[in-house]
Amino acid sequence: xxxxxxxxxxxxxxxxxxxxxxxxxxxxxxxxxxxxxxxxxxxxxxxxxxxxxxxxxxxxxxxxxxxxxxxxxxxxxxxxxxxxxxxxxxxxxxxxxxxxxxxxxxxxxxxxxxxxxxxxxxxxxxxxxxxxxxxxxxxxxxxxxxxxxxxxxxxxxxxxxxxxxxxxxxxxxxxxxxxxxxxxxxxxxxxxxxxxxxxxxxxxxxxxxxxxxxxxxxxxxxxxxxxxxxxxxxxxxxxxxxxxxxxxxxxxxxxxxxxxxxxxxxxxxxxxxxxxxxxxxxxxxxxxxxxxxxxxxxxxxxxxxxxxxxxxxxxx
Amino acid sequence: xxxxxxxxxxxxxxxxxxxxxxxxxxxxxxxxxxxxxxxxxxxxxxxxxxxxxxxxxxxxxxxxxxxxxxxxxxxxxxxxxxxxxxxxxxxxxxxxxxxxxxxxxxxxxxxxxxxxxxxxxxxxxxxxxxxxxxxxxxxxxxxxxxxxxxxxxxxxxx
Ligand code: SF4
Ligand code: SF4
Ligand code: SF4
Numbered sequence: 001x002x003x004x005x006x007x008x009x010x011x012x013x014x015x016x017x018x019x020x021x022x023x024x025x026x027x028x029x030x031x032x033x034x035x036x037x038x039x040x041x042x043x044x045x046x047x048x049x050x051x052x053x054x055x056x057x058x059x060x061x062x063x064x065x066x067x068x069x070x071x072x073x074x075x076x077x078x079x080x081x082x083x084x085x086x087x088x089x090x091x092x093x094x095x096x097x098x099x100x101x102x103x104x105x106x107x108x109x110x111x112x113x114x115x116x117x118x119x120x121x122x123x124x125x126x127x128x129x130x131x132x133x134x135x136x137x138x139x140x141x142x143x144x145x146x147x148x149x150x151x152x153x154x155x156x157x158x159x160x161x162x163x164x165x166x167x168x169x170x171x172x173x174x175x176x177x178x179x180x181x182x183x184x185x186x187x188x189x190x191x192x193x194x195x196x197x198x199x200x201x202x203x204x205x206x207x208x209x210x211x212x213x214x215x216x217x218x219x220x221x222x223x224x225x226x227x228x229x230x231x232x233x234x235x236x237x238x239x240x241x242x243x244x245x246x247x248x249x250x251x252x253x254x255x256x257x258x259x260x261x262x263x264x265x266x267x268x269x270x271x272x273x274x275x276x277x278x279x280x281x282x283x284x285x286x287x288x289x290x291x292x293x294x295x296x297x298x299x300x301x302x303x304x305x306x307x308x309x310x311x312x313x314x315x316x
Numbered sequence: 317x318x319x320x321x322x323x324x325x326x327x328x329x330x331x332x333x334x335x336x337x338x339x340x341x342x343x344x345x346x347x348x349x350x351x352x353x354x355x356x357x358x359x360x361x362x363x364x365x366x367x368x369x370x371x372x373x374x375x376x377x378x379x380x381x382x383x384x385x386x387x388x389x390x391x392x393x394x395x396x397x398x399x400x401x402x403x404x405x406x407x408x409x410x411x412x413x414x415x416x417x418x419x420x421x422x423x424x425x426x427x428x429x430x431x432x433x434x435x436x437x438x439x440x441x442x443x444x445x446x447x448x449x450x451x452x453x454x455x456x457x458x459x460x461x462x463x464x465x466x467x468x469x470x471x472x473x474x
Binding site for chain 1 (some may be wrong): 364365369372386387392395396398399400401402403404405407408410411412413414415419420421422434437447450451452453459461
């Protein structure tokens with residue numbers, strides 16, 4: 001994966017020198033291991049900050065909404081699908097964005113590595129093909145990358161960018177034998193009361209920091225419903241009913257738009273698996289309307305269109 | 317004796333179901349008094365927020381009724397609504413709302429008897445799942461948290 005670093009720098013250098021773009025959005029090394037951070041490069045003499053590794057899980061499409069300038073952006077499979085959706089939703093013109101497509105091998109979940117280390121502090125984490133080398137004071141571990149992937153990457157079926165101007169490497173084989181909805185089905189099989197309690201427990205640690213919303217490239221309303229006050233749809237308290245209302249509406253706003261990029265879950269400081277909500281909607285949109293978000297620019301999103309014979313057995 | 321009566325918020329489209337409710341009244345067709353009607357311009361106007369707001373304000377059930385497909389006053393509002401409701405109903409039920417609480421129907425302004433009949437069905441369905449407590453705040457939260465903490469601190473300092 002780190003092989004992309006060179007390619008990204010070359011492309012950034014070229015695009016900036018030729019004045020094809022005003023900036024390049026990519027990643028640079030973070031201040032602690034396993035935390036690569038987004039960076040906006042404007043000058044050719046900064047391109048060496050750009051890196052690529054297994055910790056670039058942040059969805060960079062988040063920085064494209066309503067842009068007026070021309071930028072290049074590094075996009076994994078999921079990021080590219082969010083870009084497709086943003087184009088559909090008129091957030092910018094296709095020609096403003098130069099997409100450096102990164103066929104993706106899945107991103108590593110730093111929390112899984114931390115959990116494995118059981119309190120030992122990683123000082124350096126490097127990768128070597130399918131292995132992660134984690135070292136710190138008095139230890140040196142070699143971990144199989146595959147087993148430390150983010151949950152959404154484990155079941156990702158669109159690792160290759162669906163839209164790009166150039167690819168940073170060979171396309172990767174797509175995973176085809178994954179079960180995307182195992183957890184959703186498990187919840188569906190419960191009784192209503194069990195389901196309510198399941199989500200009560202799941203959401204209980206939420207501190208309503210809205211990081212999940214802010215990290216999502218599809219959450220860009222100028223005024224979020226949580227900030228509306230006349231009428232006020234969601235209370236400001238940490239009461240379970242307010243938290244639940246926030247989560248239900250947030251997820252519903254992603255219906256037919258979520259690409260399961262995992263940026264929300266990744267950003268959550270309380271480790272809440274919020275994708276369990278969005279995935280249900282993803283599953284239903286696929287089953288009812290045969291639609292998967294962000295694969296093609298043409299056509300309308302599923303909630304912005306209809307067929308006269310759409311299913312309606314739930315209507316009296 | 318249980319005196320609880322279900323309270324149901326009905327969002328009725330001005331151009332059809334609202335007319336049907338009116339006609340049912342004029343025709344003296346009886347239907348239960350548990351329904352509180354809110355008139356909306358189109359079933360397409362219904363936002364999921366409205367449905368949650370109804371539950372948060374103490375409704376035990378929500379009923380949305382609009383024009384039959386093809387009859388929308390705004391040509392296609394109810395077609396969009398249908399997709400939204402299909403997903404929303406599944407989704408709310410997935411998170412633990414009982415299936416008997418949310419109801420959707422197509423009722424034209426001529427169908428007074430369908431209106432009265434559906435109203436009875438909705439009320440009975442909601443009655444059978446009982447009062448909705450899901451979205452009702454029950455605790456003054458900080459008192460709950462603070463009281464034991466304060467007590468513990470007090471105990472420590474003597
Ligand atoms: S969701 Fe897919 S494309 Fe996105 S980071 Fe994970 S594996 Fe890569
Ligand atoms: S809801 Fe989460 S997984 Fe879905 S697009 Fe937004 S950040 Fe990505
Ligand atoms: S990021 Fe986590 S804690 Fe913050 S609002 Fe979202 S779910 Fe709650």
